[in-house]
Amino acid sequence: MTTPLSNIRNFSIVAHIDHGKSTLADRLIQMTGGLDLREMKEQVLDSMDIERERGITIKAQTVRLNYKAKDGQDYVLNLIDTPGHVDFAYEVSRSMAAVEGSLLVVDASQGVEAQTLANVYHAIDANHEIVPVLNKVDLPAADVERVKTQIEDVIGIDASEAVEISAKTGLNIDAVLEAIVTRLPAPKGELNAPLKALLVDSWYDTYLGVVVLVRIIDGVMKKGQRIRMMASGAVYELDRVAVTTPKLVEVKELGPGELGVFTASIKEVADTNVGDTITEDKKPTQNALPGFRPAQPVVFCGLFPVDASDFDELRAAMGKLRLNDASFSFEMETSAALGFGFRCGFLGLLHLEIIQERLSREFDLDLIATAPSVVYEVELTSGETMHLHNPADLPDVMKIKEIREPWIKATILTPDEYLGAILKLCQDRRGIQTNLSYVGQRAMVEYELPLNEVVFDFYDRLKSISKGYASFDYQLGEHREGDLVKLSILVNAEPVDALSMLVHRSVAESRGRIMCEKLKELIPPHLFVIPIQAAIGGKIIARETVRAMRKDVTAKCYGGDATRKRKLLEKQKAGKKRMRQFGSVEIPQEAFIKALKMGDD
Numbered sequence: 388m389t390t391p392l393s394n395i396r397n398f399s400i401v402a403h404i405d406h407g408k409s410t411l412a413d414r415l416i417q418m419t420g421g422l423d424l425r426e427m428k429e430q431v432l433d434s435m436d437i438e439r440e441r442g443i444t445i446k447a448q449t450v451r452l453n454y455k456a457k458d459g460q461d462y463v464l465n466l467i468d469t470p471g472h473v474d475f476a477y478e479v480s481r482s483m484a485a486v487e488g489s490l491l492v493v494d495a496s497q498g499v500e501a502q503t504l505a506n507v508y509h510a511i512d513a514n515h516e517i518v519p520v521l522n523k524v525d526l527p528a529a530d531v532e533r534v535k536t537q538i539e540d541v542i543g544i545d546a547s548e549a550v551e552i553s554a555k556t557g558l559n560i561d562a563v564l565e566a567i568v569t570r571l572p573a574p575k576g577e578l579n580a581p582l583k584a585l586l587v588d589s590w591y592d593t594y595l596g597v598v599v600l601v602r603i604i605d606g607v608m609k610k611g612q613r614i615r616m617m618a619s620g621a622v623y624e625l626d627r628v629a630v631t632t633p634k635l636v637e638v639k640e641l642g643p644g645e646l647g648v649f650t651a652s653i654k655e656v657a658d659t660n661v662g663d664t665i666t667e668d669k670k671p672t673q674n675a676l677p678g679f680r681p682a683q684p685v686v687f688c689g690l691f692p693v694d695a696s697d698f699d700e701l702r703a704a705m706g707k708l709r710l711n712d713a714s715f716s717f718e719m720e721t722s723a724a725l726g727f728g729f730r731c732g733f734l735g736l737l738h739l740e741i742i743q744e745r746l747s748r749e750f751d752l753d754l755i756a757t758a759p760s761v762v763y764e765v766e767l768t769s770g771e772t773m774h775l776h777n778p779a780d781l782p783d784v785m786k787i788k789e790i791r792e793p794w795i796k797a798t799i800l801t802p803d804e805y806l807g808a809i810l811k812l813c814q815d816r817r818g819i820q821t822n823l824s825y826v827g828q829r830a831m832v833e834y835e836l837p838l839n840e841v842v843f844d845f846y847d848r849l850k851s852i853s854k855g856y857a858s859f860d861y862q863l864g865e866h867r868e869g870d871l872v873k874l875s876i877l878v879n880a881e882p883v884d885a886l887s888m889l890v891h892r893s894v895a896e897s898r899g900r901i902m903c904e905k906l907k908e909l910i911p912p913h914l915f916v917i918p919i920q921a922a923i924g925g926k927i928i929a930r931e932t933v934r935a936m937r938k939d940v941t942a943k944c945y946g947g948d949a950t951r952k953r954k955l956l957e958k959q960k961a962g963k964k965r966m967r968q969f970g971s972v973e974i975p976q977e978a979f980i981k982a983l984k985m986g987d988d
């Protein structure tokens with residue numbers, strides 16, 4: 388017997404980073420007996436180690452709670468915990484499509500902040516009923532009235548009935564549960580219609596294989612059923628149907644309005660399309676649900692093992708990561724300086740750093756991330772056109788008729804106060820403004836921009852100059868001819884292809900100078916002077932020098948103190964591990980990321 392629709396509530400929690408979303412989720416689980424205290428590890432929903440250490444949520448987690456309300460009825464509350472960081476906005480919007488309402492958590496001592504706005508817009512766009520929750524009222528700095536006014540002025544939703552809580556002490560958590568029941572709508576759906584379910588997410592579990600998270604819209608999903616993925620046409624037989632509390636608990640069936648998971652011996656995550664509609668093979672629904680646009684990579688770069696013999700391990704590791712993170716794309720690449728590696732696409736700089744951190748931590752791989760690039764069309768004087776993935780492969784300029792670069796149509800939403808700084812940023816990145824209008828309190832500006840001006844730090848620059856309030860989306864446009872030149876970086880007169888990039892002639896000199904200045908700070912002194920140069924073709928356009936210094940760290944410890952000498956040499960050896968040898972110069976691997984940040988940080 389499935390739960391009647393009127394006794395189901397599906398909701399997400401949206402908040403600015405660190406405002407208390409995960410702590411509140413833990414409290415709700417504790418209050419509804421999802422797990423007993425012994426099982427309640429700190430932040431039970433933030434499952435990945437990196438999430439716990441960085442204190443951020445990456446994957447949306449779903450929990451089913453059983454709650455006896457004050458009206459004496461039993462309710463099923465399905466909670467989706469969503470990522471707060473903008474890199475994972477795509478996860479947020481997908482989770483929103485699966486539920487009917489949101490708790491908007493705002494730290495009563497901080498007030499409405501960047502991601503509060505960015506994430507609540509996702510909830511508003513998904514037509515959610517929104518219940519404001521003021522958290523951390525235990526803090527002396529909490530100012531409930533100010534924050535209520537702010538929510539009404541900045542976001543434009545009524546906060547007079549905001550629930551005031553402390554997720555830390557447990558104050559008033561029961562009022563949140565009552566608000567979920569009384570103020571959020573029950574889902575709609577037809578029990579006797581053909582099965583129609585939304586594929587919300589999928590991941591790879593070492594024991595269960597591919598697990599798929601679904602929201603049932605109509606009909607019933609049960610073990611043994613033959614289902615069809617409407618986008619791919621693939622047909623599977625359900626091995627098991629379950630709910631996550633957050634432990635996985637098998638159930639006989641899932642009815643309309645319910646959130647749950649299934650396994651069906653699906654080989655890999657890539658066989659599932661998030662946003663797809665799932666129906667019963669022999670009695671399919673007539674109309675599929677509106678799907679999701681696949682997440683588009685915003686940042687592209689090359690990833691290479693510091694130690695070339697790690698290549699096969701890197702390939703295997705990336706395949707495993709891809710199983711769990713469908714938004715991470717990669718293809719093989721070779722570099723003269725770095726050997727074999729992969730050109731990868733990410734949702735943003737944080738996503739890049741997390742993938743790199745996971746690869747080094749979970750697979751013990753030391754990697755180098757190279758200069759970002761996009762795919763250029765190079766028309767040669769011979770008449771043929773080549774697709775250039777790697778700037779290092781640019782043919783001799785005498786053979787090039789023209790280079791065409793990909794452009795995008797970008798839409799930026801921002802509170803009016805940041806508009807000026809954003810227009811300047813777009814101008815500096817060769818942007819062409821095509822439209823400027825107002826959507827409520829927000830300015831909406833549309834720009835055509837070269838993709839190579841966006842791939843690396845545009846997104847982060849946009850966030851930092853707008854304090855995270857601006858949101859950015861883009862559609863790929865056509866390729867256009869551009870006066871592009873290859874900017875090479877030479878360290879100790881050796882070209883480092885991993886740092887070469889194609890840039891517009893008008894910005895080549897300033898980019899070259901910034902790169903040399905950064906590398907001068909990032910490359911440690913050696914026993915000899917190291918010249919660092921930027922060049923276009925054979926012409927040097929910028930130069931810095933790394934001074935020489937005595938390198939014998941043990942020179943200071945004389946006499947018999949062998950222990951100290953050994954410790955110092957061990958420390959020096961460990962430091963070498965993360966270096967990459969270029970000719971006679973050792974370049975630390977983080978230099979490749981930091982040198983490329985064009986911002987002032």
Ligand SMILES: Nc1nc2c(ncn2[C@@H]2O[C@H](COP(=O)(O)OP(=O)(O)OP(=O)(O)O)[C@@H](O)[C@H]2O)c(=O)[nH]1
Nearest residue numbers: 405406407408409410442443444471523553554555
């Ligand atoms: N004083 C106080 N601290 C709280 C309260 N709720 C959460 N915190 C603390 O605030 C910090 C962030 O809490 P989280 O629940 O991880 O915040 P979050 O919104 O989940 O952050 P992300 O997972 O990064 O999105 C933690 O140190 C919590 O202990 C509260 O009610 N009062």
